[in-house]
Amino acid sequence: MVSSIPKDQKSILELREFYRQxxxxxxxxxxxxxxxxxxxxxxxxxxxxxxxxxxxxxxAALTPLDYxxxxxxxxxxxxxxxxxxxALMAELFGKGTGISKGNGGSMHFFDKNAHFMGGHGIVGGHxxxxxxxxxxxxxxxxxxxxxxxxxxxxxxxxxxxxxLNLAAIWKLPVVFICENNHYAxxxxxxxxxxxxxxxxxxxxxxxxxxxxEGDEVRKVxxxxxxxxxxxxxxxxxxxxxxxxxxxxxxxxxxxxKYRTKEELESYKQKDPLHRxxxxxxxxxxxxxxxxxxxxxxxxxxxxxxxxxxESPEPPLSQLYQHVYAEDK
Amino acid sequence: MAILTYREALNRAMVExxxxxxxxxxxxxxxxxxxxxxxxxxxxxERFGEARVIDTPISENGFAGxxxxxxxxxLRPIIEFMTWNFSLVAIDQIINxxxxxxxMSGGQFPMPIVFRGAGGVGGRLGAQHSQAFxxxxxxxxxxxxxxxxxxxxxxxxxxxxIRDNNPTIFIESEVLYGVKGxxxxxxxxxxxxxxxxxxxxxxLTIVTWSRAFLFAEEAAxxxxxxxxxxxxxxxxxxxxxxxxxxxxxVKKTNKVLxxxxxxxxxxxxxxxxxxxxxxxxxxxxxxxxxxxxxxVPMSYAANLERETLPNVERVIQSIxxxxx
Numbered sequence: 001m002v003s004s005i006p007k008d009q010k011s012i013l014e015l016r017e018f019y020r021q022x023x024x025x026x027x028x029x030x031x032x033x034x035x036x037x038x039x040x041x042x043x044x045x046x047x048x049x050x051x052x053x054x055x056x057x058x059x060a061a062l063t064p065l066d067y068x069x070x071x072x073x074x075x076x077x078x079x080x081x082x083x084x085x086x087a088l089m090a091e092l093f094g095k096g097t098g099i100s101k102g103n104g105g106s107m108h109f110f111d112k113n114a115h116f117m118g119g120h121g122i123v124g125g126h127x128x129x130x131x132x133x134x135x136x137x138x139x140x141x142x143x144x145x146x147x148x149x150x151x152x153x154x155x156x157x158x159x160x161x162x163x164l165n166l167a168a169i170w171k172l173p174v175v176f177i178c179e180n181n182h183y184a185x186x187x188x189x190x191x192x193x194x195x196x197x198x199x200x201x202x203x204x205x206x207x208x209x210x211x212x213e214g215d216e217v218r219k220v221x222x223x224x225x226x227x228x229x230x231x232x233x234x235x236x237x238x239x240x241x242x243x244x245x246x247x248x249x250x251x252x253x254x255x256x257k258y259r260t261k262e263e264l265e266s267y268k269q270k271d272p273l274h275r276x277x278x279x280x281x282x283x284x285x286x287x288x289x290x291x292x293x294x295x296x297x298x299x300x301x302x303x304x305x306x307x308x309x310e311s312p313e314p315p316l317s318q319l320y321q322h323v324y325a326e327d328k
Numbered sequence: 329m330a331i332l333t334y335r336e337a338l339n340r341a342m343v344e345x346x347x348x349x350x351x352x353x354x355x356x357x358x359x360x361x362x363x364x365x366x367x368x369x370x371x372x373x374e375r376f377g378e379a380r381v382i383d384t385p386i387s388e389n390g391f392a393g394x395x396x397x398x399x400x401x402x403l404r405p406i407i408e409f410m411t412w413n414f415s416l417v418a419i420d421q422i423i424n425x426x427x428x429x430x431x432m433s434g435g436q437f438p439m440p441i442v443f444r445g446a447g448g449v450g451g452r453l454g455a456q457h458s459q460a461f462x463x464x465x466x467x468x469x470x471x472x473x474x475x476x477x478x479x480x481x482x483x484x485x486x487x488x489x490i491r492d493n494n495p496t497i498f499i500e501s502e503v504l505y506g507v508k509g510x511x512x513x514x515x516x517x518x519x520x521x522x523x524x525x526x527x528x529x530x531x532l533t534i535v536t537w538s539r540a541f542l543f544a545e546e547a548a549x550x551x552x553x554x555x556x557x558x559x560x561x562x563x564x565x566x567x568x569x570x571x572x573x574x575x576x577x578v579k580k581t582n583k584v585l586x587x588x589x590x591x592x593x594x595x596x597x598x599x600x601x602x603x604x605x606x607x608x609x610x611x612x613x614x615x616x617x618x619x620x621x622x623x624v625p626m627s628y629a630a631n632l633e634r635e636t637l638p639n640v641e642r643v644i645q646s647i648x649x650x651x652x
Contacts (some may be wrong), residue, residue: 048332139379325435
């Protein structure tokens, strides 16, 4: 069926799907922010708003057998991977129906079946885990590629350097994607990075590198695809730096006073959702159609909110479950 | 019955398990071409090849993380730390990744990984190379902590650790590597979490593990000449802990001395003492005592190091005071 669709039509459908995913992420997180502000979500809540094109574009370059390793800012990656938003919202609410049974929370979404290998809360610690998953693919002679997201703040920690070095010497099938949003919590990159272009660090490990702007979802997909294919051919890892921006603070508790309104506004001009929407309209998709899509997504998110609210908390009997795995 | 060194027993356990299960691999610094910094992996590179006996650069945090990541997708890594002193740069991966992965994912990711290597104190290695970290790791839910004292236990417990679906901290005693002992020829394993009464007695129980067991044994032999009957309980496993075995022995002898190579403050012996007073208070004829490393970093000077370490004399002295 799909092959009978003309190429430009296919590309419009594809962009429409990316747009749908990006809107879903944004609306999901706007609902999460609302739930947080009324105390339904606890702990930290790090929103991905503004960075949607990076996760959606990158994950679109993968097959279902490839692996994704994420950070504490993991909602966007999880939704782009197609994890059920009811279970994600329920996880934020700390409910037993959550994707990690309520044991994980915002920073620890996991879905083994979807090869979504977790949101991890220690900055940069997960970079060597990603190398390990890629190591296992190579060990088992499977064709899977692992992609690992992290921020520019993580590029200064030992695990980044050790993970890249090990991946390089063993030519592991892994793509390291640095989502450079220019602030590690409240610390701007110029105060933290001796060399501001993170991708240059690839040179130190003799691996491939790439550097792109992260506001155009298809461009992200195309660049990541090149790296994924390189990894799949056994030619080793790539470090890709994607320049992006978070419209909100580091977390819900951060008013982000360390940056100017002008700076934020200039990045909002490059909102990836707006860009995709404009491109779709220019390609002839009626605005009405997109409005309807937005509305459908809102309904879906509302449903997830209701599902999370109505779901039971995990039973207290779960407290001691899963500390250890069941015996073989 | 074969006579094997502690080191050979560990080697035999790994070789046998790796021959049965291709998902097991050994990774660490110098484990392959160098044949192991302490020769525990002698001959394994030749037997299993570079794909399964993997030399790493010096990067404990990195390769511990690689081990954890690979265990998430079904491999069963044995990660060797050249010494446990170096595990501290990997402790984030051990605690924040390995110990918690199954729990924080709601049971989706079992963690069949063994972290093993040389531990213990002594040998004039100075402050950074002479430390006992059992208590540190035993503090963390999600980890299992094993510290064998004999070649037989080293063999049987390492096999169980490799087969276990949970992250195991397997602390070998550097001083014990060359110690010989009987190990049955036929294959066997020892369940994790079972202590063993290594010596039966009636006057006092020594609770101990790893190399400190040797101090206990020697002290017991010495005191036997005076008609004092010491029971020695070798815990072997700190997590899971065989509380029943401890309490049974205490109820029999009514007096307890704990010997450990680690520091006293927040040490594992303190946890044992708590359990005993909580569950066998009425059986105690004397407060629970401990012989531990002194509460200082290790000195290089021979006399100061001697003063810092637990030893047979201190054990005997402590027992005499308890029995007075």
